[in-house]
Amino acid sequence: MTPTVFPDPESLGAALAARIADGIAAASAGRRPYVLGCPGGRSLLTTYHALADEVRARRLPLGHLVVAMMDEYAEPQPDGTFRHVDPSAAHSCVRFGRDEILRRLNAAALGTGINPDRFLVPDPADPAAFDRRIAELGGVELFLLASGAGDGHIAFNPAGTHRDAPTRVVALAEQTRRDNLATFAGFGGRLENVPRHGVTVGTGTIRAQSHSVVMVAHGAHKAEAVRRLTAAEHYEPDWPATVVTECADPLLYVDLAAARS
């Protein structure tokens, strides 16, 4: 893939937010849903911030926007089932989505905000329901993507994931857990604080259900991710983020620091 290089994460976020805002406006005019696939973590923060600015400046209504979070940490229960971690936890992707996306965008929307039933998170009790709901909505208009720095995980899909994997509960790879120490400061840098399981959108779901994708990588620590993604011509299971190469209308947005190193 050929990356589009931006000077810094802020200019990257501004360009991507303008693209998303165009899509939301078009969907609103056409009275159809606009499903936006969203990672938690640091990579898309500048985009979410800039999107709030776009929503405010363009007075965008958000009634057609569906925010689909790509994953959440999960805890095993005594009966062998799993449930989401406490949504008030600092590392919860549900918390991240509510604070960094819903609350921010709703505060910027002058009129209609995001309907609470249009915030989707895969449920460890019924992961397949997430894929069904996405399909019912007509797919994901734009899936925002990020790559793990150390192992190329995408959402929580670990190295070795099959390209057609559905949304499901997974055991987190140790390197994914190590990468996520940096993603969520609330772990206090202690690996034992990082949960061992998660519910994740599948690589197959991302491939089959996305109408377009933008993979974002910024910072010198993402240099290896950028190297792997630019070199990839097809899906490479040892770096699951390479699934981006097999998605419809894929783009790779990076900053100078990630591109240079």
Ligand SMILES: O=C(O)[C@H](O)[C@@H](O)[C@H](O)[C@H](O)COP(=O)(O)O
């Ligand atoms: O946190 C999540 O929702 C994702 O599961 C995870 O895959 C994340 O996107 C990457 O670990 C990159 O994280 P950063 O963007 O913080 O580098």
